[in-house]
Every structure is written in C-alpha cells, then in structure tokens.
Amino acid sequence: MAESIWGKLGLRRASGVDKAGWGRTLGVAVVAFIYFLPVLFIIFTAFKPQGDALLVPPTLSPTSLFGLIPDHFVFTPTLENFGSVFSRSMTPGGAPEATGFDRYFFNSIFIASVSVLLALAIGTLAAFGFSRYPLKGNDTYLFIILTTRMLPAIVVIIPVILMFRVVGLSGSYFGIIMLYTAFNLAFTIWMMKSFFDELSPDVEDAARIDGSSGIRVFFKIALPQVIAGLAATFVFGLILTWNEFLFALLLSGPDTRTVPVAMNQAVSSGGRGTDWTLLAAIETLFLIPVFLVTFFLQDHLLRGVTFGTVKR
C-alpha cells in the first residue's frame, strides 16, 4: 500500500510539480544570491589578509571579475586564517601554539552525531509506540513532551548543573550527549509520530495475522517506509545540535568543548576586540560538514517532511 500513498501524495517522479525553464532559474538565482550574500561575505572574510577585515570601504571580492569590480573592492585571497585556526601565537610576537581546535571539531562531530542518532533511535521507538499502541492519555503525554522544548535552556540548566556536579558528570561526554539526546527527543518524537500516522496499517495488520512478532513488524514493515522521515529528522536535529551554544558553554569541560563555545572564546579573548578573519575561518570550516550532510540528504528532506505532515 506504500505505493498508493506515494501516488496519492503526488510524489512519484515529482508528478505534482510543474516544470519551468531557465528563465525561472535566472530569477531564483538572483533572489538566492542576495539571500546568500551575508554568508558569502563571511566565507570571503575567511580568505582575507588579517588587516583587510575592517577596511572602509569593505573589500568584497577575491577577483576583479575581468575588471567589472573596482580595484579598491578587491582583496588578495590567502589561506593563512585557516592555518591560524589550528595553530597561532597567543601572545604578540610569541611562537605559534596549537589551539586545540582539531579536538573541538572532533568533539562537535562526535557529540552531535551520537546524540542525534541516539535521539533518533529512542524517539522512533517511542513515536511508533505513541502511534500504534496509544496509552491512556496519549495526547497529554505528547503535549508534556512538547513542553520540554518550550522553556528557555537557562531554566533547565541550573538544576542540571547542580545534578551533574553532584554526580560528577559535568565536563564528560556522557553527560552532554545525554542532555542533547533529551533536547532532540521532543522534536524527533513529534515528527516521527506524524510519519507513522500516515502509514496504512493494513500491511502491518496482515503481517501480524501471518504471525510476525511486533518487533519484526516494526523493523521489516514500518521502518523501511519512513526512511525519508528519518533523514529529514536527522538533518533538522543535526542543524539544531550542531550550533547549540548555552548547554555547551555551561556543561562542557576543557576536553569536551564544542566548536561554538571555543569559537566564542577564540574571537573575544585577549581584549583586542573581535578577530574577524579568524572567526570567519572557524565558521567556514564549521559550516562544511553540516552543509554536506544537508546537501546529500536534501531530496529526502523535502519528500520526508511532506510525507510526514500532510494529512490526507
């Protein structure tokens, strides 16, 4: 029956989508480029020589585009900022030291991917439970779960800091990963439940009558139909966890520090004001993994969200 659902939603080979030509491409390209400009400026800043960051007028382009752009808007691109992300002199005139950013990048990747995957595993099970075996007061449970996302992080964080300090979890991978898992669960459960709600129960019932166990029905029949949903939820969760700042600031130790926290410290330390080129270089490097994941899961993202939430 999966076939007919996809068909009903008009998703087979994008049959519901009109075709448009290169004219549309041109128009959208202009809008998308303007929308992307602030990001592009950050990326270009990462390639500027240190002194160029605060020039007035600002330098805007690494090339003159065959004379199209006046010379005073053009800078000479350099890669030295990316080097100084990982190693630079901390005191004026001092020898270059390792900044530990390789460790912070590893931490960010490790913590974000483990906690998002864990939330996905636990949340998908729970979503299947909420969808297929409604408990007494099912909607109340779901609303309470949504409530956990409503309060600002600072409210949850005070008791959590005290709790972690007592238990000795502050600054450990385990603590921060569990916290992020909980942080992602609400979104995961709400999203995955709506995916399971859309599935036709006929196939599952048929399998049960044929003697398949509940576990087998879940893994062999329900799960393969919501792959797109898993991908969409993964991307949303990853984007949110990747850039999370407050929990990381207050709960990660020197060994488990993530990039947003380290980035904040690196650019504002030393009392010399913001180090713009360094900040831009860190952000540019930090953008690459999540950009690639989103790009490669993009098709699932659109299909997944659709499949999950449109009530038909």
Place this chain on the structure above:
Amino acid sequence: MTAASHSLPAPLFTAVVAHNWKLAIAVAVVVSAISIAVLPAALSFWVVGVTATLVAAAFTVNAYRRHYFGALLVAPAIAVLFVMNIFPLLWSLGLSFFAYQANQQTIRFIGLGNYARILTNDLAANATWSALINTAMFVVFTVSAQMIVGFLLAILFSKQFPLRKYLLILVLTPMMLSVVASGVFFTYYYDPTFGILSYVINSIAGDQFILMSTKVGAVTGIVFADAWMWSPFVMLLVLAGLVSVPKYLYEAAAIDRVSRWRQFWMITFPYIRGLLMLALLFRTIEAFKLADLVILLTKGGNDTLTISYHLIRIANEQNKTSEGAAISYLMLFMVIVLTNLYLYLANRRTLGA
C-alpha cells in the same frame, strides 16, 4: 493482543518475581530514604539511581509479560526525558517557591513571593513587564516576517527548474550558521564606522547613519537578522506542502476556469495548512526564547530587553536562581496558552471546512 494482556494474574505483594513492580517501588523508596539520610550526596545519588533502574526494570518486565508494547516502546524516551528534562523542570518549579541563590547555602520557603515580586516590584520601572512587552513585539514581528518571507521563497522554488537543488541549498545555509558567528557578523554589517550597511547609506545620503541608535532601528536590525536566519525553516516546511499537491487538481480547476486566487484557497491551502501550523508553532516557541541575537546586537540597550535575556541576567549574572525560575514559569504559562490557542484555532478550521 487484548486477550493476552489480562491473562497474567497480579502477583502477591511480597512475591519476589521480576514483574512485581509494587514491591520494587516499596523497596526503592525505603532504600533511597535510608541512603539519603546516611550516605553523602554523591554516593546516595547513585544508590537512588540504581533503585530507580530496578523499578524501571520491574515495569519493563511487567509490560513485556503482559504485552503492553506501547509502554515498552515509549519507556526509554520517557526515562531520558524524565532524568534530563522533566526532573530538572520540576525541581526549578519547586525552587520558584523558595528564596534561593545559587551562590549561597541558605534556602527559605516564601510561597508565591517570587511571583509577586517579579510582577509588582517597583512598578515605575519594572523590567519584567517591559521585557514581556518587548518579547510580545518580537514574537509578532519575527514570526510574521519569517512566515511571509518563508512563504514567498517556497513559492519561488515550487516548480521544477534547472539547478533548483543548488539554489535551494544556498537559501538553506543561513539556518546552518552558528548564531555566535552570524550574530557577531551582523554587528559588523550594522556597525556605524566599518559596516557595509552604513557605508552604502552614508554614500547615498552623505550623512552618518547609525542603525542601532534608536529603538526602531535596533528592533528592525534584530528582526531582520532573526528573520534572515529562520525563514528557510518555514520555507522548507511550506515547500514540502506545495510540491505534494497533485497536479490533476490544478488541471481540473483550469478546465472549470477557477480563478488563481480561488485555486490557492481551495486546492493549495488545505495541503499546506498543517505544515504552516507546525512552522508557526515551533517558530513561536523559539521566538519567545529569543536572547542570543539581542545579547550580541544590543546587549538589551535601547529598550530591546527580552524576557529570555532578562531571565539569563537574573538567574545567571545576578544569581537570583529562584526568581529566575519564577519568571520562566510565567513564560511557560504564556507559551502554553498561546500554543493551545493555535491548536484550537487550527482544529476549529479543520472541523469547519
């Protein structure tokens, strides 16, 4: 399934079997109470943890033997949420009735004192009220800006055209930036001396232009930055709805010479209504929590203090932990009222249609 769930008789209270969860709870309460009284805090925490695990295990075995699959599947999620979210939330709810500061040892029960203080204290210049009003303003402006921009972007991308995939990812990128980096860079864009915006306006108007010097300017700056970052989120949800509308509906409408405007309301809108609701719900919740951009762009100056930033100041910088907890529960109450209003309106529309 239902037949099986009642076949297992309830065990005697004293019977030591794996699914006797009542006995497990009793043992857990007694052991925990003793260990809290006798052992140091760090050790007794683990004892309580172990007994809680025992109770959870008894529940699990019980649910398994009785084929309560729902409870079994939901249990791990509830456990994680309870330890990391619900328990701290309840704790801070409790704290809001006490006079407590995180940097002091004393704790004293004062009932609703914190709530009374934050709502009535120095009425002339009460930061909580003005922060609430500012927050309401930011919620209205940022959420409506995001919905409008996100919607328009989604319409742009709703047709299949060459290179669509590559242009779409460009528009999605602002959402992936770290707030630290994009916020700090927006201070640069808005900077009166070095910023691009001032450079452009100065060279046109020939006058020194400072965006953040007035309240209107500061609010515009914050709303613009926030809307820029989060419109792609709305766009993605709306776009997903738009591409899911079956083409034959439009073809039928074209044969019947239905106007464009009516086509939108009769065909398109029902497909994207649920997604618009989801976007509105999550963006409103997030807009209520707006703090980081305000901290980075104005530090609360020019009367742009939001309730969430006010809370960070009180709870973290001034160490008034319990007063902060009271403010946050005031906030939670408002968000719950608002989200329920949304859900109520959405459901009423569905029933009416």
